Amino acid sequence: MTDPLPTVCPACSVGCRLRISPANDAVIPVTEGPVNRGGMLCHHGADCFDAHADTQRIRSPMVRIDGELVPVSWKRAFTRLESAFSGLDPDSVGFLGSPHATNEANYLLGKLARCFGSNHVDTRARLCHASVATVCEQRLGSSTTISSLSDFRLTDAFLVIGANPVARQPVAFERFCRPAIESGSPLLAVDPEPTVTTACADRTLHPPPGADHTLLDALCLSIIDQGFADKSFITAHTTGSDRLHAAVRGPSVAALCEAAGVAVDDLEPFARTFATADRGAILTATGIGSCDHNGTPAADRLVDLSLLTGNAGRRGAGVTLLRGVGNEQGALDVGVRPDRLPGGHPIDNEAARDRIRSTWGVEPPTTPGLNEREQLGTIGSDINGLYVMGENPAVVRGPQNPALEGLSVLVVQDPFVTETVEQADIVLPATTWAETTGTVTNLERRIQLRQPQREGPAGVKQDWKILTEVGRLLTSGSFASRDSRAVFEELADVGRRYHGIRYDEVNDGGVQWPVDEDPAVGLRSRPFPFGPIH
Ligand code: SF4
Numbered sequence: 106m107t108d109p110l111p112t113v114c115p116a117c118s119v120g121c122r123l124r125i126s127p128a129n130d131a132v133i134p135v136t137e138g139p140v141n142r143g144g145m146l147c148h149h150g151a152d153c154f155d156a157h158a159d160t161q162r163i164r165s166p167m168v169r170i171d172g173e174l175v176p177v178s179w180k181r182a183f184t185r186l187e188s189a190f191s192g193l194d195p196d197s198v199g200f201l202g203s204p205h206a207t208n209e210a211n212y213l214l215g216k217l218a219r220c221f222g223s224n225h226v227d228t229r230a231r232l233c234h235a236s237v238a239t240v241c242e243q244r245l246g247s248s249t250t251i252s253s254l255s256d257f258r259l260t261d262a263f264l265v266i267g268a269n270p271v272a273r274q275p276v277a278f279e280r281f282c283r284p285a286i287e288s289g290s291p292l293l294a295v296d297p298e299p300t301v302t303t304a305c306a307d308r309t310l311h312p313p314p315g316a317d318h319t320l321l322d323a324l325c326l327s328i329i330d331q332g333f334a335d336k337s338f339i340t341a342h343t344t345g346s347d348r349l350h351a352a353v354r355g356p357s358v359a360a361l362c363e364a365a366g367v368a369v370d371d372l373e374p375f376a377r378t379f380a381t382a383d384r385g386a387i388l389t390a391t392g393i394g395s396c397d398h399n400g401t402p403a404a405d406r407l408v409d410l411s412l413l414t415g416n417a418g419r420r421g422a423g424v425t426l427l428r429g430v431g432n433e434q435g436a437l438d439v440g441v442r443p444d445r446l447p448g449g450h451p452i453d454n455e456a457a458r459d460r461i462r463s464t465w466g467v468e469p470p471t472t473p474g475l476n477e478r479e480q481l482g483t484i485g486s487d488i489n490g491l492y493v494m495g496e497n498p499a500v501v502r503g504p505q506n507p508a509l510e511g512l513s514v515l516v517v518q519d520p521f522v523t524e525t526v527e528q529a530d531i532v533l534p535a536t537t538w539a540e541t542t543g544t545v546t547n548l549e550r551r552i553q554l555r556q557p558q559r560e561g562p563a564g565v566k567q568d569w570k571i572l573t574e575v576g577r578l579l580t581s582g583s584f585a586s587r588d589s590r591a592v593f594e595e596l597a598d599v600g601r602r603y604h605g606i607r608y609d610e611v612n613d614g615g616v617q618w619p620v621d622e623d624p625a626v627g628l629r630s631r632p633f634p635f636g637p638i639h
Pocket residue numbers: 114115116117118119120121141145146147148149150151273274275276277
């Protein structure tokens with residue numbers, strides 16, 4: 106029995122490499138993995154494969170007949186799908202992708218939507234970390250973390266706020282942060298509650314929930330008052346610092362501390378420790394007003410803090426977004442959102458539109474579509490059809506579940522029976538992560554290859570394959586790819602984030618985007634820092 110080729114842990118966005126033993130289904134770390142070199146895995150990774158989950162698998166396409174989901178052939182399911190979608194206005198159909206699915210699957214879902222004529226395509230990956238990502242894009246030029254995990258070896262002080270990396274990104278913390286901390290770089294942590302991360306910290310602040318903005322005001326003002334603002338960096342690299350001064354001046358540090366629920370005697374040394382470090386890294390996650398894609402004042406002040414202390418555009422410094430779900434970064438990179446094209450390009454980017462037009466053979470929509478919340482909130486009025494891949498919107502994270510019964514047609518592509526599958530009109534059975542070939546992108550923009558650890562049941566297909574067949578069925582776009590390699594190559598050609606990256610090298614330790622290539626000398630480099638990519 107030969108071991109399968111390495112794959113990527115699906116349990117978080119750190120991207121550790123592993124194999125599943127064909128002998129006993131045990132999870133085995135891959136020792137030469139670029140992220141978990143040496144064979145580290147956390148307990149989430151060690152438990153990521155459940156061979157017994159097969160009891161809940163969908164093993165055949167199903168369509169609803171007389172109120173019941175009935176197993177049918179793929180041909181019959183596709184005939185029903187074609188018939189149902191032919192009666193729908195394309196602009197009344199929503200498409201939901203998944204941060205659990207591969208880059209290729211998410212890319213094809215977005216392509217299917219746009220070739221069908223709808224721009225209502227989204228994924229919850231867009232909501233996670235939206236406030237900080239938006240502010241970073243507006244003010245620093247990139248919504249994506251531009252540094253690498255290995256850069257933390259250079260970090261002189263870590264400030265963790267709105268995150269719990271010891272629990273949520275354990276291998277990243279233990280392998281890349283812990284050595285620097287044990288060498289003397291202080292760990293500063295802000296959290297309303299004691300956590301396993303605050304337990305490791307040299308200094309902690311525990312403001313009550315909702316006091317982040319006031320606490321960050323206090324940190325910024327304390328740094329200014331103590332004379333630790335990096336004036337040369339501010340002069341050389343920023344504009345509008347007077348806006349920050351005006352915003353935080355007025356109340357005293359003591360008054361801000363009282364409002365933030367922390368002691369001045371705790372805050373001032375905390376601020377001093379971070380401000381006097383040469384390279385200060387801010388690690389943050391969904392704890393800072395996560396879901397507001399217009400940004401939030403707290404996210405704005407977090408970026409102020411990094412600029413005030415000269416911590417931007419240098420390795421080991423700056424703001425790092427600790428993304429959570431396995432392929433959250435990749436789902437955003439490939440354009441599964443209503444306002445961006447593959448490669449993260451704005452919907453009106455003419456160069457991106459030209460590439461799409463010539464590759465897809467259709468004109469992509471010109472205006473942003475409805476996001477996930479808007480789609481689910483307008484079922485029965487704006488939205489009459491919904492195509493869901495690997496998500497379960499019947500159970501939402503809001504005040505009430507969406508009225509999926511108001512849809513004319515609900516299509517769900519998923520390996521398992523879920524609450525959404527139970528309401529579907531057409532069900533298309535997909536492989537699991539352990540049966541899938543394709544790429545995923547971790548929180549440091551590292552693209553790695555997912556490779557099958559075992560075969561799926563006879564009646565299921567990989568997401569990219571299903572979407573290619575549905576694309577041919579429902580649209581006039583070019584859905585010619587014969588395998589996930591061809592889909593990746595098309596994606597790398599259409600969207601510039603992955604441009605120049607070859608599928609083969611993704612398997613050999615992964616590749617971080619962006620890549621600059623000089624064909625004359627065969628040199629490849631990873632520019633740092635990088636700004637907007639066109
Ligand atoms: S740190 Fe994340 S990717 Fe690594 S083993 Fe744990 S859950 Fe999996």
